[in-house]
Amino acid sequence: MRVEIWADVVCGWAHIGKRRLEKALASWEGEPVEVVWRPYRIDPSAPARAVPMADLLRDPVADEALRACAPGLSPTENRARVAGVAAAEGLGEQWGSEWRASTLEAHRLIALAYEKGGAELQDRVVERVLRAHFVDVQDISDLAVLTAIAAEAGLAEEAGYTGEPSLETLPGAELVRELLLVGKAKGVRTSPTIVANGLALEGAQPPEALREFLEDAARHTPRRLPAEVERLRLAESLLDQRDPLGTLTLLRPLMAEHGDDRGVRLLAARAYFASAQLNRARTALESLVAESPDDSYARHLLGRTLQRQGRHEEAASHLTLAAAMTPDYGTD
Known part of the structure; x- marks a missing residue:
């Protein structure tokens, strides 16, 4: 069973959640579990270039946002609270972030x-x-x-690179951008969010709750869609969230491989x-x-497109026909 952790590596609860999941898995007797980390950004x-966290805490706007994260506590008090939880999980007494860094x-x-290198190499890197x-x-x-982290974790050996890998020359930027969009399309809203077999659990829950979640996920059998259909649905989800550029990013491989598919073309047009x-x-x-003169939606959208381009006479004919086929379009 694959367990995905959608999290940001500057999120203290992600670090705490990692330890708690490890404790839950230590007593797990079910099917083998592969833990895969996926990207999420709490501070996009x-x-x-990173700045000291102390500077951020002096910013009135940031202070207000941080207070909203922990009502009743100042940012400093909340940081102390989270550090106490981290210490209780064995992460050390001297624990806490000192940099506001892009991830x-x-x-x-x-x-x-x-x-x-798979999940084991990734876990070493994440740690x-x-x-x-x-x-x-x-x-x-x-x-x-x-x-330096890549070298220490053994990325060169696992990936077959010669010499020490420099992140400046390695790929992966496009993959991260796409994964961030996939997380958004799936409805990931917080760090960490754990996903397995179509079920999701938000937050760094205690090991007992995590074991219960794993048991539920192991019993759950989600409907498996073909990869192309799943990608199309995720792309449509982004459009529903008013992210058309994200939609087009996820559609790009479908447009290249299935450019004749009407569903792909219509979603791209939208x-x-x-x-x-x-x-x-x-x-x-x-x-x-x-191709399909009786497709009232495509005709209606074409009319609206022409309308926005100032081609009103052309637009009117398409809008009139679309409304005749689907009267609801006449009320737009």
């Missing part, structure tokens, strides 16, 4: 570790990244720090329309309408 606006590059290393941030007080947005790429939307919709 973090600067590319994009760390997520790239973690994703690359799984792609090249070292978390330790670097919370225990060794290192800047995990620094490529030199991450390159995303083009929603992202104001009106020429592309018009081209796609004109083709769809020519």
Whole structure:
């Protein structure tokens, strides 16, 4: 059974949750479990160059946001509370983040570790990244720090690279961007979120709750969709969340491999329309309408596209026909 942990490596609860899951798995007697880490960003606006956390805590805007995370506690009090929980989980007395760091590059290393060496290599990398941030007080947005972690974890040996790997020259950026979109499409909203067999558990829950979750997941048999159908559904979920550019990113391989599929083309046209790429939307919709003149939705969307382009006479004919086929479209 695959257990995915969607988490950010600057999230203290992700570090705590890792230890708690390890305790839950230590007494697990069910089917073999593969733990895979997936990216989530709790601070997507973090600067590319890390800044001391003390500076962040002096920022009134950040202070207000941090207070909302733990009502009734100041950011300093909340940090002390989380550090106490971490100490109780065996993470050490001197534990805590000192840097506000972007985690994009760390997520790239973690994703690359799984792609090249599987769950065991990825776990070694994740453990070292978390330790670097919370225990060794290192800047995990620094490529030199991450390159050293990759070398220490054995990425070169596992992946078959010659020499010490430098993160500057290794792939993975596109993979992370796509995984972040997949998490968003799946509804991941917090770090950590544990997903297994279609079930999800939010937060760093106690080992007992995690074992119960694993038992439920092991009994659950989700419907397995073909990879192409799953990707299409995820892309549509992003459009429903008003992320048309994310939709187009997930659609890219489907458009390359299944460019004749009407469902793929229609979803792409909707995303083009929603992202104001009106020429592309018009081209796609004109083709769809020519193939299926009775597709009232495609015709309606073509009319709206032409309308936004100022081509009102052309738009009117399509909108009128669409409304005749589907009266609800006449009320837009």
